[in-house]
Amino acid sequence: MSSIVPKNEGKLTARYASRAALMLPSEIRSLFAVASRPEIVSLAGGMPNLSALPMDVMASVVQKLVLENGTEALQYGSGQGHPKLREQICEIMALEGIRAKGDDIVVTTGSQQALDLITRIFIDPGDVILAEAPSYVGALGVFAQYQANVVHIAMDDKGLIPEALRDAIKTVREAKRKIKFIYLIPNFQNPSGVTMPASRRTEILEICRESEIFVVEDNPYGLLGFDGPTPNAMRSEDSENVIYLGSFSKTIAPGLRVGWALVPQAVKEKLVIANESSVLCPSNFAQLTISGYLANEPWRDQIASFCDLYRDRRDAMLESLDEFFPASATWTRPKGGFYVWVTLPPEIDTKVLVPRAIAAKVAYVPGTAFYADGFGSWQMRLSYCHPTPERIRQGVKALAGVVKEEIDRRSNETPKLTVR
Amino acid sequence: MSSIVPKNEGKLTARYASRAALMLPSEIRSLFAVASRPEIVSLAGGMPNLSALPMDVMASVVQKLVLENGTEALQYGSGQGHPKLREQICEIMALEGIRAKGDDIVVTTGSQQALDLITRIFIDPGDVILAEAPSYVGALGVFAQYQANVVHIAMDDKGLIPEALRDAIKTVREAKRKIKFIYLIPNFQNPSGVTMPASRRTEILEICRESEIFVVEDNPYGLLGFDGPTPNAMRSEDSENVIYLGSFSKTIAPGLRVGWALVPQAVKEKLVIANESSVLCPSNFAQLTISGYLANEPWRDQIASFCDLYRDRRDAMLESLDEFFPASATWTRPKGGFYVWVTLPPEIDTKVLVPRAIAAKVAYVPGTAFYADGFGSWQMRLSYCHPTPERIRQGVKALAGVVKEEIDRRSNETPKLTVR
Numbered sequence: 001m002s003s004i005v006p007k008n009e010g011k012l013t014a015r016y017a018s019r020a021a022l023m024l025p026s027e028i029r030s031l032f033a034v035a036s037r038p039e040i041v042s043l044a045g046g047m048p049n050l051s052a053l054p055m056d057v058m059a060s061v062v063q064k065l066v067l068e069n070g071t072e073a074l075q076y077g078s079g080q081g082h083p084k085l086r087e088q089i090c091e092i093m094a095l096e097g098i099r100a101k102g103d104d105i106v107v108t109t110g111s112q113q114a115l116d117l118i119t120r121i122f123i124d125p126g127d128v129i130l131a132e133a134p135s136y137v138g139a140l141g142v143f144a145q146y147q148a149n150v151v152h153i154a155m156d157d158k159g160l161i162p163e164a165l166r167d168a169i170k171t172v173r174e175a176k177r178k179i180k181f182i183y184l185i186p187n188f189q190n191p192s193g194v195t196m197p198a199s200r201r202t203e204i205l206e207i208c209r210e211s212e213i214f215v216v217e218d219n220p221y222g223l224l225g226f227d228g229p230t231p232n233a234m235r236s237e238d239s240e241n242v243i244y245l246g247s248f249s250k251t252i253a254p255g256l257r258v259g260w261a262l263v264p265q266a267v268k269e270k271l272v273i274a275n276e277s278s279v280l281c282p283s284n285f286a287q288l289t290i291s292g293y294l295a296n297e298p299w300r301d302q303i304a305s306f307c308d309l310y311r312d313r314r315d316a317m318l319e320s321l322d323e324f325f326p327a328s329a330t331w332t333r334p335k336g337g338f339y340v341w342v343t344l345p346p347e348i349d350t351k352v353l354v355p356r357a358i359a360a361k362v363a364y365v366p367g368t369a370f371y372a373d374g375f376g377s378w379q380m381r382l383s384y385c386h387p388t389p390e391r392i393r394q395g396v397k398a399l400a401g402v403v404k405e406e407i408d409r410r411s412n413e414t415p416k417l418t419v420r
Numbered sequence: 421m422s423s424i425v426p427k428n429e430g431k432l433t434a435r436y437a438s439r440a441a442l443m444l445p446s447e448i449r450s451l452f453a454v455a456s457r458p459e460i461v462s463l464a465g466g467m468p469n470l471s472a473l474p475m476d477v478m479a480s481v482v483q484k485l486v487l488e489n490g491t492e493a494l495q496y497g498s499g500q501g502h503p504k505l506r507e508q509i510c511e512i513m514a515l516e517g518i519r520a521k522g523d524d525i526v527v528t529t530g531s532q533q534a535l536d537l538i539t540r541i542f543i544d545p546g547d548v549i550l551a552e553a554p555s556y557v558g559a560l561g562v563f564a565q566y567q568a569n570v571v572h573i574a575m576d577d578k579g580l581i582p583e584a585l586r587d588a589i590k591t592v593r594e595a596k597r598k599i600k601f602i603y604l605i606p607n608f609q610n611p612s613g614v615t616m617p618a619s620r621r622t623e624i625l626e627i628c629r630e631s632e633i634f635v636v637e638d639n640p641y642g643l644l645g646f647d648g649p650t651p652n653a654m655r656s657e658d659s660e661n662v663i664y665l666g667s668f669s670k671t672i673a674p675g676l677r678v679g680w681a682l683v684p685q686a687v688k689e690k691l692v693i694a695n696e697s698s699v700l701c702p703s704n705f706a707q708l709t710i711s712g713y714l715a716n717e718p719w720r721d722q723i724a725s726f727c728d729l730y731r732d733r734r735d736a737m738l739e740s741l742d743e744f745f746p747a748s749a750t751w752t753r754p755k756g757g758f759y760v761w762v763t764l765p766p767e768i769d770t771k772v773l774v775p776r777a778i779a780a781k782v783a784y785v786p787g788t789a790f791y792a793d794g795f796g797s798w799q800m801r802l803s804y805c806h807p808t809p810e811r812i813r814q815g816v817k818a819l820a821g822v823v824k825e826e827i828d829r830r831s832n833e834t835p836k837l838t839v840r
Contacts, residue, residue: 024693050490058486273444285676
C-alpha cells in the first residue's frame, strides 16, 4: 500500500459511526512500545509476573486436556461459559464472602469484555458513569466508546469519599443527567493502590441503593493482598445492586483471557446474548485449561506464592521511594495488587517528564491517563509487579533523579494555582 | 434467589440502554438445548466435526508451547494480535489469491468478534447494512445490537443478484437512508450453501465501488470446497473497498476462538483500539497454539481430510433429500461448507414443524432465523457437518416424513398468496 491514502480509504473513514471519533489510543499504549525495551525499567505496565507460575504443571494440564477431552475443549461451547468452571468460580468468590451459584455467572474473554458488554447493555450516549478519581484506563476507554460521560469522585486513603459521592449525585441529577452506574475497584485499586475498608464499603452501598445507582465492582486483584485479610467483596453485602467482575489474569495467567461477571438473574440473559453476539462463546480451550488447573493443582498455595513475589516488589518500591524521592512528593502505600500512586508538586507535568525518564531508562504512566477529564497532570502510576526488586530500586532511583531535577528547575518559578 | 423479581432488579432492567431491547435470543439458540440430546439427529448446528483433528498432535503442540514459551503464551499480548500468526495468516489467505501483509491483519476472538467490532466502528443507529437473503444469523444479531437496519438482497444459485443489488441501493437511497456496507459470504454461504462464481464477484464489486459501498467479505468456509477449485476471494480483486474476515474455527478448531480481519490501513488503527477496548488483546495462548500447529504440522493435508469428511456427509444429505423429500420441495446443492437450504411449498410453516420434527428425532433451523424481516417461513437450513452419514440419512428420512405429512394435511386447503 502506498503512503498516499487511496481515494476509497478516505471515503471509508468518512463513513465511520459517530462513536469512532472516541476510539483513540490511550496514553498508556504509545508508551508500551518504548517501555518494553530491555534496557528500560518498566514501572509502566500491569503485566503480571509469571515467573512464579509452574509451567511444567500448566503444560501437563493442557496436554491432558486435549488428549482426554479434546473434542469438547476444541469445540464451540456455551455462550454463558462452561458450567464446571462457573461452579469453580463460585468457590473462588466464596473466599471473599460471596455466596453465588454458577447459573448467575457469565464467563467472558477477560473481565475487560464483561465491562465492555455491561456498558453495552446499560449505556446510551450521554449517560453518566461515576468512577473513582483516578480510575482504570481500560474502563475509561470502554466508557468513551459507548459515549458515556464519566464523572470522577474524589478518593482518600480509604477509597471513594462518601460525601463526595453524595455531592456528585446531587450535582449530576440537578443537571438532569442520567446516572447509570458507579464503577469501583475496591481492592488495591488501579491506579491508586488504595483499598476500601469494610465500613466504607457499607456506606457507599447504602448511598447507591438510596440513590438507585448500581455498583459495578471490578476485582482483579482481590486475592493478591500481602498484609493480612482483605475486606469482603461489596457483592457479598448486596446481591441485587452489585454487578461483580472477576478475572484469572492476575491469579493464574492473562494469556488465557478468562474473566467473568456475576450478575442479577434479570441481567444475565442480556449479558449472555451480548456475549454471543460479541464472540459466540468464550473459549472452551482456555476455560477448561483453568478448570483443570483449579481441580488438580494447589491453586491457593500458588496464589500465596504470587503474593510473596509481589510483596517483595512492593517493599522494594516503597523503600526506594522513601529513600530517593523528594519530600514534596507523596505516594500511596498499597497492601496488595500492583500499583503505587505518586503525587508530585502541582507545577510538575508528569507527561512532559516521560521522555526524560525514558532517557534515564525508566518508564511510568502519567496521571492524566487515569482521568476522563484531563486531571492528574502532576501524578503518576508506578507498577511494581513485573521487574525484579533490584531493578525496581534502580528504576525508582533514576526516576527520582528526573523528578528532583524538574522540581529544582521549577523552584524559582511562580507556582500555578490548582483547584482540585 | 427467589422466584419473585427483587425490587432492585426490576429497577436495574429499567435502566437498560435502548439497544438492550434489541438483544434478543436468536431462534437458533432455544433450539440448540433440544438438538443436543443424543437421541436427536441434529441437522441444526454449525459445529465443525472434530473427529478428523489429530488430538495427539494438538496435545503435543500445546504442551511444547507452554514448556518452551509459556511466559509469552500465558502473558498479555498485542491488541493487534501476535506478529508471527499474522504472517502465517497471510500464507493461508494467499491460497485464495489474496496478497496482504501481516501489518494489515487484526486478530480477533473468532471472526464473530471482528464482525462485532467492524459494526461498532461503522454503524450509527438507523444506518443500513445490505445482506444476502438469507444471511448468517450471528451477523444479523450483531447488526441488531448496533441498531442497524438490514436490507436483504435476493440471491439465485450464483449468489447475490446484481440487478437486485442495484435496485435495493436505489430504493434505500431514495428513502434518504445511509448504506454503510454490504455483508457477504461468497463461499458456501451460511445458510444457503451457495457459492458466487468469479464473474459475479467482479460484477458485485464494481457495483459496490460505483455506489461507494464497501464490502465485508466473511469467509469461514472458503478452504472447505469439495468439488474442485473455489473462486478467489473478493478481497483479492479489491484491497481498498473490501474488509475480509477469516477464521480458524472451521479449518482447525472453534474452541480456540481465533479469527481475523484484513482491513485497509486507515481502518486498522480503529479496529485495534476497538479490539483493545473489548478484550485488551486476543489470547496469546490460543494464537500461539495455532501458530505452532501451522508451523509444524501438514495443515493443508489436514484441511483436505476435513474436506473428505464433509464431502461424504454432503453426499449423504443430497442423496437422501433426493430419495425422501417430496417433489414440491427444492434445495441447494453446495460444493463445500456445511449447509443445504431447503425451500418447501409456501403454505408450509417450518417453525410450526419444529416440535413435530423433534418428536421424530430430527432438528433443523427454520428459515426465518436467517432474515431480519420475518421472511423465510417456508424455508429451512439443514447442516450436514456433524452427524455421521448414516445418521444424516436417518434424520433426512424422518424429516421428510414430517414435511410430507404437513403437505398432505395442507393439500386440501386454499394456498395462500405470497409476494416474494
